[in-house]
Amino acid sequence: MLSLVVLLWAILPGAAHAAVDLAITSLVTNPNPMTSLANPEATVTVTVRNGGDAQATFVSVQLLTTGDAEQIQTVTCPVAFSPSPDPALAVPTSCARGTIQPGETVTMTARIVVAGTSTRVPSFTHTATAFQVTPTGNVPDPTPADNTASETVTVTYDSTLTPDDASGGGGGGGTTTKAPTVSALTLAPSTFRAAKSGPSAVAARTPIGTVVTTKLSAAAALTFGVERAAAGRKVGGRCVAPTRRNRTAKACTRWLALSSRFTAEGEAGTNRQRFTGRLGGLRLAPGRYRLVVTAADSRGRVSDPRRAAFRIVS
Structure with a gap:
């Protein structure tokens, strides 16, 4: 009943x-x-x-x-x-x-x-x-x-800084009113093993990891970050995390920023550092990644980010 x-x-x-x-x-x-x-x-x-x-x-x-x-x-x-x-x-x-x-x-x-x-x-x-x-x-x-x-x-802006699109200053040791630019970022080789110990970056002559080459318009502090490739689904024109709801949507690659970074001082022209495949004191796991670099001058003006792909193997 x-x-x-x-x-x-x-x-x-x-x-x-x-x-x-x-x-x-x-x-x-x-x-x-x-x-x-x-x-x-x-x-x-x-x-x-x-x-x-x-x-x-x-x-x-x-x-x-x-x-x-x-x-x-x-x-x-x-x-x-x-x-x-x-x-x-x-x-x-x-x-x-x-x-x-x-x-x-x-x-x-x-x-x-x-x-x-x-x-x-x-x-x-x-x-x-x-x-x-x-x-x-x-x-x-x-x-x-x-x-x-x-x-x-x-978005609001700090009015005390010169706009990045202002006209440039003179050459021959003069200053510039533009943010520094990173005109090139390359890794050679782009596939390598991560170091078992040590820092994220070492002298370029050290036989480990990969040589990172950057070209700068002016002297600047370089900040390097790493993005890891992850599976995603295309929803509304964006690549989002896979869920049960979007499992039939078109597959795509998401690039997820790792939280740690490493820095280096760069001079105008070509700079080289050796990246060991380690970040935040840990060895990167095998997989696909992108190295991301920005350059900041002494006035806090920051370049557009530049990226280069690499792969860590076991």
Whole structure:
């Protein structure tokens, strides 16, 4: 008799069903980034609420930024959520596998750094999405439109610095009003074994790793970063992390910035350093990568990033 009552409750029109109702209730960036300075930072805060009457399990909260113009450095996840992908391999861009109780609100924060650029970008767009990797029961989210939120951040600039597109100064030891430029970045060889120990960079004559050659328009401090290739899916014109929902979308390659960097002093003209395949005191795992370099002068003006692909073998 009890089984019949339960069956009738499930099929009768108008019967109440417990449902999850996820919503992005807030998406805020603070402070407003300034791209005329070297490595400006900001924090993006994403707030998610479960307004339904059922527990939301296997929840992921993902943040997308403006491509190469800015990079996520770290994420801080709510209790019982895990950073994703594996932070030992690349910088996470989402918090995954979490649970949100009915009526509960959780918050994820991400620290972003604006990429060095000599082109003034008028704005950045941040998009946050919350979804269940494994939906609760068979009851759909009653308001799926509020599972995603976007914000456009207008970029401000430091008025004390000369605009990067101003006319150049004279030669013969004179100064320039433009940011330095990296006109070339090459690695030879582009496939090599990572060193078992030691620093990220050593003298070019040392027989290990690969020789990195850069060409600079002026003396500048060089900052080298590494991006790791990862699987992705093409969604809305962007390459995003694979999920159960987008598993049938076209495959693509995401480039995930590793959190550590190494530096070197560069002179005008050709510079050479030897990269050992180590970063942050760790040996890079076998796989495909890109070396990224920017040059910053003494006034804080930063070049556009330049990239070169390489492969680490075992």
